[in-house]
Amino acid sequence: MAKLNMVEAIDQALQQEMQSDPSVIILGEDVGRDGGVFRVTDGLIQRYGEDRVIDTPLAESGIVGMAIGMAIAGYRPVAEIQFAGFAYPAYDQLVSHASRMRNRSRGGVHGAARVRMPYGGGIRALEHHSESMEAVYAHVPGLKVVVPADPYDAKGLLVAAVRDPDPVIFLEPARIYRAIKMEVPEEPYVVPLGKARVVRPGRDVTLIAWGAQLRVMREAAERLAAEAGTEAEIVDVRTLSPFDFETVVESVKKTGRAVVVHEAPRSCGFGAEISAQIMERALLYLKAPVARITGADTIPPLAKLEDYYQPDAPRVVQAVKDTMEF
Amino acid sequence: MAPINTLVSYSVQSVKVLDEDGSVDISLMPELSPEQLKALYEHMVLTREFDERMFKMQRQGRLGTFARVKGQEGAHIGAAFALRPEDWLVPAFRETGALLLRGLPMQQLLQYWSGDERGGAFPRSLNTLPIAVPVGTHMIHAVGIGWALRYSGTEAAVLTFFGEGATSEGDFSEAMNMAGVFQAPVVFCCQNNQYAISLPFTKQTASPTVAQKALAYGMTGIRVDGNDVFAVYRVTKEALERARLGLGPTLIEAFTYRVTDHTTSDDARRYRSEEEVEAWKRRDPIERLAKYLRAAGLLDDDGVAAVQAEAENRVAEAVTAFEAIPPISPEETFKHVFADLTPPLAEERDALLRRLATGASPGATKGE
Numbered sequence: 001m002a003k004l005n006m007v008e009a010i011d012q013a014l015q016q017e018m019q020s021d022p023s024v025i026i027l028g029e030d031v032g033r034d035g036g037v038f039r040v041t042d043g044l045i046q047r048y049g050e051d052r053v054i055d056t057p058l059a060e061s062g063i064v065g066m067a068i069g070m071a072i073a074g075y076r077p078v079a080e081i082q083f084a085g086f087a088y089p090a091y092d093q094l095v096s097h098a099s100r101m102r103n104r105s106r107g108g109v110h111g112a113a114r115v116r117m118p119y120g121g122g123i124r125a126l127e128h129h130s131e132s133m134e135a136v137y138a139h140v141p142g143l144k145v146v147v148p149a150d151p152y153d154a155k156g157l158l159v160a161a162v163r164d165p166d167p168v169i170f171l172e173p174a175r176i177y178r179a180i181k182m183e184v185p186e187e188p189y190v191v192p193l194g195k196a197r198v199v200r201p202g203r204d205v206t207l208i209a210w211g212a213q214l215r216v217m218r219e220a221a222e223r224l225a226a227e228a229g230t231e232a233e234i235v236d237v238r239t240l241s242p243f244d245f246e247t248v249v250e251s252v253k254k255t256g257r258a259v260v261v262h263e264a265p266r267s268c269g270f271g272a273e274i275s276a277q278i279m280e281r282a283l284l285y286l287k288a289p290v291a292r293i294t295g296a297d298t299i300p301p302l303a304k305l306e307d308y309y310q311p312d313a314p315r316v317v318q319a320v321k322d323t324m325e326f
Numbered sequence: 327m328a329p330i331n332t333l334v335s336y337s338v339q340s341v342k343v344l345d346e347d348g349s350v351d352i353s354l355m356p357e358l359s360p361e362q363l364k365a366l367y368e369h370m371v372l373t374r375e376f377d378e379r380m381f382k383m384q385r386q387g388r389l390g391t392f393a394r395v396k397g398q399e400g401a402h403i404g405a406a407f408a409l410r411p412e413d414w415l416v417p418a419f420r421e422t423g424a425l426l427l428r429g430l431p432m433q434q435l436l437q438y439w440s441g442d443e444r445g446g447a448f449p450r451s452l453n454t455l456p457i458a459v460p461v462g463t464h465m466i467h468a469v470g471i472g473w474a475l476r477y478s479g480t481e482a483a484v485l486t487f488f489g490e491g492a493t494s495e496g497d498f499s500e501a502m503n504m505a506g507v508f509q510a511p512v513v514f515c516c517q518n519n520q521y522a523i524s525l526p527f528t529k530q531t532a533s534p535t536v537a538q539k540a541l542a543y544g545m546t547g548i549r550v551d552g553n554d555v556f557a558v559y560r561v562t563k564e565a566l567e568r569a570r571l572g573l574g575p576t577l578i579e580a581f582t583y584r585v586t587d588h589t590t591s592d593d594a595r596r597y598r599s600e601e602e603v604e605a606w607k608r609r610d611p612i613e614r615l616a617k618y619l620r621a622a623g624l625l626d627d628d629g630v631a632a633v634q635a636e637a638e639n640r641v642a643e644a645v646t647a648f649e650a651i652p653p654i655s656p657e658e659t660f661k662h663v664f665a666d667l668t669p670p671l672a673e674e675r676d677a678l679l680r681r682l683a684t685g686a687s688p689g690a691t692k693g694e
Contacts, residue, residue, distance in 0.1 A: 062469075065469070066473060069466065141663055
């Protein structure tokens with residue numbers, strides 16, 4: 001089995017879906033001749049031509065709006081927004097149309113644009129290139145929101161997203177695009193949307209995260225085991241909407257403690273939703289309040305201060321220790 | 327030093343076929359059979375009658391807020407009359423006559439404007455998108471559909487409607503630009519009714535016309551008298567034919583006037599004079615067509631009365647059919663959020679059904 005990084009795994013998923021389904025169309029800025037600024041769509045235009053791998057004008061709202069029209073006409077458009085921090089002009093199309101077309105027409109047509117975008121910090125980039133705004137999409141009825149944490153899931157979740165009949169926001173953690181290599185099956189496979197996964201079993205505390213933070217969780221869990229004998233269970237949320245509360249709540253019922261970690265701002269972040277769900281469904285199992293480790297409610301800082309903003313293993317370890325001693 | 331010319335020169339053609347007296351410019355008159363002429367007239371009268379009846383029903387509290395089309399029948403019906411069944415229509419919200427012309431049952435529109443979202447289930451065979459309330463954001467969908475028609479080699483085009491206010495929205499620019507870049511078979515039809523709620527056209531844009539905006543996007547633009555159904559039909563028919571042949575998109579500005587309030591919630595007396603409105607009422611598109619038909623021997627007093635009576639009958643039947651529609655079930659709101667009900671939504675739906683099963687009545691504090 002070939003070892004792939006996330007960029008290669010996503011590229012392979014797109015290539016295979018385009019191969020097996022002629023209705024799959026790629027569109028976005030620099031996705032064709034340039035293969036995308038992160039090279040995620042590398043090689044696709046050579047195989048499938050510029051009619052199926054469309055270099056669009058620089059217009060995010062237009063890209064998503066066109067994708068909605070294509071979906072209405074029966075195609076499966078996969079749009080790329082170059083960075084999540086530039087997606088805001090397209091937010092109107094997502095909220096006003098992609099998410100509602102099915103409801104508005106009572107199932108007659110749908111606006112199932114699949115919108116991929118690199119997101120999140122840790123890449124020492126310019127302003128607007130490090131944002132983590134998954135909660136603003138998860139808040140929108142009618143949108144599915146997916147965040148892969150490794151190459152295997154990236155391929156399987158993207159295949160699921162391309163085949164899904166609903167609009168999907170597919171957030172790719174830029175920080176781990178090339179940081180993790182793992183065995184990825186050559187043949188296409190589906191990792192179902194809406195299903196979280198326990199990636200490390202443990203008895204003492206549940207760590208809940210998604211995307212690039214999974215690496216931080218693993219590091220924290222190892223340190224906790226070594227330093228304090230605390231066995232942390234890690235849940236990779238994978239799909240923020242629809243949210244798999246069952247997997248999360250089952251874990252918390254077992255451990256009695258929960259720490260939610262995300263790099264997005266704290267207030268109204270998705271951690272607040274998870275914390276509320278745990279409280280509503282498992283209050284009497286809790287031995288300590290649900291803790292949140294998050295970015296601050298500030299503008300994501302530029303490179304020099306980025307490390308102060310991003311959650312890291314020491315912060316998570318300390319939060320778990322505080323939770324254990326509550 | 328000689329001054330530098332800072333702008334390319336351009337001219338906007340303004341097309342008029344049928345004047346206020348009902349006489350036509352023979353050289354520009356589109357080909358229309360007597361049956362088509364009669365059908366056009368009957369449809370405009372039907373739309374007017376339907377609009378009047380809906381207005382009364384709104385005032386009686388039987389319908390919610392809606393946007394009237396009175397006085398704009400020439401613009402949107404003239405344009406939609408040029409559509410073929412395989413073409414697509416991407417409407418905004420002031421195109422009642424075009425929707426009915428596509429075959430949408432009147433009772434379904436009544437259902438929609440009454441606040442029953444099942445009315446949005448336009449039959450798929452009509453190739454007509456549901457009503458788009460957010461201004462100026464739907465034209466880009468026409469470009470996506472147009473791209474798909476072109477890619478699949480389908481000889482069909484897309485007609486999308488919007489008002490002059492929508493041309494100030496950013497998505498208008500993105501849609502026009504991408505239609506030009508991809509040579510999408512789209513006809514952009516702007517019903518310039520000169521008011522975006524209260525804002526007059528002169529304050530909406532410094533451009534003297536909407537049509538000239540086509541120039542910047544490398545497409546054909548044309549202005550037409552929107553109260554002249556022959557002119558609108560003719561330019562739209564030609565634009566759709568060009569689009570179907572792969573010759574690119576067109577922007578049509580149908581210059582008309584909104585003789586009613588913006589919606590039933592508006593009071594236009596706050597921002598414009600009675601004299602202005604009355605002057606435009608004298609340019610009524612239906613009267614103009616009737617004069618032509620009378621002169622051509624296709625219509626007389628009895629004919630006018632018969633067409634009016636038939637319109638009233640059809641509207642009355644639609645109202646009866648609308649009133650017979652069973653009430654919408656509360657769980658309908660969960661049905662089409664996603665293709666399949668997700669577990670979190672199923673939980674919320676079940677909680678609502680449990681509340682209702684205990685006899686709880688919703689809306690204890692009724693809104694207006």
